[in-house]
Amino acid sequence: xxxxxxxxxIKDLRINDEIRADQVRLIDENGNQVGxxxxxxALDRADERRLxxxxxxxxxxxxxxxxxxxxxxxxxxxxxxKENRKNQKNAQLKETRFSLNIxxxxxxxxxxxxxxxxxxxxxxxxxxxxxxxxxxxxxxxxELMDKFTQMLxxxxxxxxxxxxEGRSLVMFLEPNTDKE
Numbered sequence: 052x053x054x055x056x057x058x059x060x061i062k063d064l065r066i067n068d069e070i071r072a073d074q075v076r077l078i079d080e081n082g083n084q085v086g087x088x089x090x091x092x093a094l095d096r097a098d099e100r101r102l103x104x105x106x107x108x109x110x111x112x113x114x115x116x117x118x119x120x121x122x123x124x125x126x127x128x129x130x131x132x133k134e135n136r137k138n139q140k141n142a143q144l145k146e147t148r149f150s151l152n153i154x155x156x157x158x159x160x161x162x163x164x165x166x167x168x169x170x171x172x173x174x175x176x177x178x179x180x181x182x183x184x185x186x187x188x189x190x191x192x193x194e195l196m197d198k199f200t201q202m203l204x205x206x207x208x209x210x211x212x213x214x215x216e217g218r219s220l221v222m223f224l225e226p227n228t229d230k231e
Contacts, residue, residue, distance in 0.1 A: 065106040103119060146178065
């Protein structure tokens with residue numbers, strides 16, 4: 052059973068009367084192991100302390116239960132999930148396109164934009180579109196890719212070398228992790 056709250060999936064555990072076992076291994080609220088007891092005895096102990104009996108490991112023999120404040124436990128789990136998601140960085144794939152007969156200042160502008168992408172931790176797909184007779188001579192495209200890579204000045208490294216895909220010459224760059 053899982054619970055979905057605000058984009059967070061939380062595994063719901065069985066508590067109190069939902070537990071279906073005769074004997075359980077009991078852990079008290081301080082984390083100390085009490086031992087194997089009957090379910091009724093474990094529920095009584097939890098009730099005395101005004102806490103919940105939570106089934107932590109249902110597949111164990113006998114199942115492991117713990118005495119705790121289930122509401123607080125669930126709240127802490129949600130908080131951890133949210134924090135983990137916040138710290139997670141999703142790298143995106145950005146694309147820079149230009150043609151074979153691009154001017155140097157325009158190429159420099161494209162390089163500066165790609166440097167910004169790489170510094171943000173994104174990967175960059177660089178593509179040169181060939182038109183008409185340009186497909187007959189692909190060497191200038193490879194030279195332009197080398198020139199573009201040098202313009203980046205070490206901000207990115209090539210992780211997929213230039214390769215023809217249909218009418219386009221495509222190269223992939225990723226951020227340089229060992230910059231000094």
